[in-house]
Amino acid sequence: MADFDRVVRGTLVTEEGVIENGYVAIAGGKIARLGQGVAPAAVQTDDxxxxxxxxxxxxxxxHSRSQGDQEDFIWSTRSAAAGGVTTIVDMPYxxxxxxxxxxxxREKAAEAAEQARVDFALYATINPHHGVSQIAGLAEAGAAAFKFSTFETDPVRFxxxxxxxxxxxxxxVAKTGLIAGVHNENQEMIEAAMARVKAAAITDYRAHTASRPAASETLAIAEVYEIAQDTGCSGHIVHCSLxxxxxxAESYRAQGVDATIEACIHYLVCCEEEDVSRLVGKAKCNPPIRARAEREALWDHLARGNITVVSTDHVSWSLERKSSPVxxxxxSGMPGLEVMGSLLIDGLVARGLPLTHAAKLLSGNAARLFRISDRKGQLAVGCDADIAVYAHRPRVYDAAASGHNVVGWSPYEGRAIQHAAIATFLRGELVFDGTEVLAAPGTGSWVKPTRPVAAALAAE
Structure with a gap:
């Protein structure tokens, strides 16, 4: 008689190390045993x-809903499943x-639950006209984190x-034990730089970086961490290109501040000289993709452990909103859910860095950041059996041909990618088989932070 519902075999990659000829045994949607060598009997074995x-x-x-009647959770979570992503944390804009x-x-969560193919958590924010009165209630309702911006992308939406x-x-937010994530760009610096760019009649790809100088980013970062220090709040920078x-962030952590920081995959993969010059609007994002030297600096920080998590900042704008020569x-923004994991693994292998970084940056640290590590983010007994399987599958990426993206473009199209997600399991069920997304809309569930965990972390 089988002891487990499913066994998944392969080379296990955890934050602690790599286990060849390993296995994960699953029962009731949870990881029940990890091991090496001969696997136990199961109803189904995937080798x-x-x-x-x-x-x-x-x-x-x-960002599943930045453009109305475009992506929504049906498509964002389809791309996620095809890329080995089993939980997305959706922004409130x-x-x-x-x-x-x-x-x-709660309304957004109910709608997302009807559509999502993988699990989801939700950021919340505040309306500046209403002040901070809703923060406690939002945390109680299940917000995983709070998002704010030091730059006004849109006076109503952002x-x-x-x-x-x-x-x-x-x-x-400090009272809730959750993180405060911030879009880190200084308004006045960008307004002044934008005026200079327009006065100089610069309209090509160079205009975007010139309109958002490095100091506009670092000034905002300093503001966030200084406020975090003063309030005792966990301060998180949601994207950093420098x-x-x-x-x-490293310096503030040394001073005792809970200062975390996020690298979008495009900052690790792309640079202005090679990619923005070629892709123009398709590579426009905030903060901008910067010079090659900054990309390499980020890899150095990754190797040193100074990056907390890696993300996509995924948004699938329709092509007409990304194709202006001006x-x-x-x-601003780009899709990336289908290839984030593949691109990070490619980079780690190419640079001779341990694959354990992938387990930490793509899963473990994110679970801890959003206070869901009691269930998510680890190959550990008792956790949800959320598993991503990656293999060496060299290909030239074609976002339109894959069928898992609502838009037929990507900043990574035409790129030679060496690794691919060949299977994705959500709570022990196969939701992507390497070709097709098998999970129907409604498969995913709303993941809320564990409040006692959040409170304990805030008290540390």
Missing amino acids: FGSAYILPGAIDPQV DQGVLISTPDLL PRITTPLLHAAFAE GRGYEM MLENS
Whole structure:
């Protein structure tokens, strides 16, 4: 008689090390045993040979609803499943609605639960006109984190939170034990730089980086961490394109601040000279993709352990919103859920870095960041059996041909990618078989942080 529902075999990659000829035994959707060598009997055994078996990835930054009637959770979670991502953390800046009250959060969660093919957690934010009054209620309703911005992308959908209000918000978030994540760009610096770019009539790919100088990013980072220090809140930078930003985070941590920081996969893979010059609007994002030297600096920080998590900042703008030859007219952001894990593993292998970084940056650290590590982010007994399997499958990436993206473009199209997700398991069930996404809309569940864990972390 079989002892387990399923056994998944391959090369196990955890934060602690790599186990060849390993296995994960699953029962009731949970990991019940890990081992090496001869596996126990199971109703079903999936043997992936020497392929890498990692904890399912958690993408800390996804925008499923930035463009109305475009992607939604049906497509964002389809891309996720095809890329080994078993949980997405969705941002609160949806077109037409700012997720800033408990009712709006619950409404979004109910709609997402009907659509999602993998699990999801939700960021919440505040409406600057309402102040901080909703933060406690949002945390109680199940928000996994709070997101604020020091730059105003849109006065309604993506508003700027001024410094005094940001301080008040951090003080309230600190009481919940959750993180305060911040879009880190200084408003006044960018406004001045933008004026200079327009006065100089620069319209090509160079315009975007010139309009967002390095200091606009580091000034905002300093503001976030200083407020975190003063309020005792966990301060998180949701994307950093500069080596200096990671140095700042390291320095603040040494001073006792809970200072975490996120690298989007495009900052690790792309650079202005090679990619933005070629892709123009398709490579426009905030903060911008910077010079090759900054990309290499980020890899150095990754090797030193100074990057907390890797994300996509995924958003699938329609092609007409990314195709203007006037760089600044394009929308900011790009899709990446299908290839984030593959690209990171490619980079680690190419640079001779341990694969354990992938388990930490794609899964373990994200689970801890959002206070869900009691269930997610690890190949560990008792955790959800969320598993991503990657193998060496060299290909030239074609986002349109894969069938798992709502848009037929990608900043990575035409790129030679060496590794691919060949299977994804959500709570022990196969949701992607290497070709097709098998999970129907509604398979995914809303993942809420464990509040006692959050409170304990805040008290440390």
